[in-house]
Amino acid sequence: MTDRRSRSRERADWPVRIVRGRVGEHEVPPEEAALAEQRLASMWELVEQAWALAGRTIPDYRRDETPVRILRGGMPQ
Numbered sequence: 001m002t003d004r005r006s007r008s009r010e011r012a013d014w015p016v017r018i019v020r021g022r023v024g025e026h027e028v029p030p031e032e033a034a035l036a037e038q039r040l041a042s043m044w045e046l047v048e049q050a051w052a053l054a055g056r057t058i059p060d061y062r063r064d065e066t067p068v069r070i071l072r073g074g075m076p077q
Contacts, residue, residue: 051058 048058
């Protein structure tokens, strides 16, 4: 737990910059910004395009069957 706390303290000093949504050079007011559902929908379109460009089909497996590699402390296992 101590390691987790020290990492949290280190992150507390990270610089953060808030960037509002923009269309071209015009800033979009927050009330007109895309909703989360719209953002996810646009991401799915990008995913489909990326897989198509790679010449591959999008994998179809359950979430618990997703191949993953766990990295702990930055070292592959």
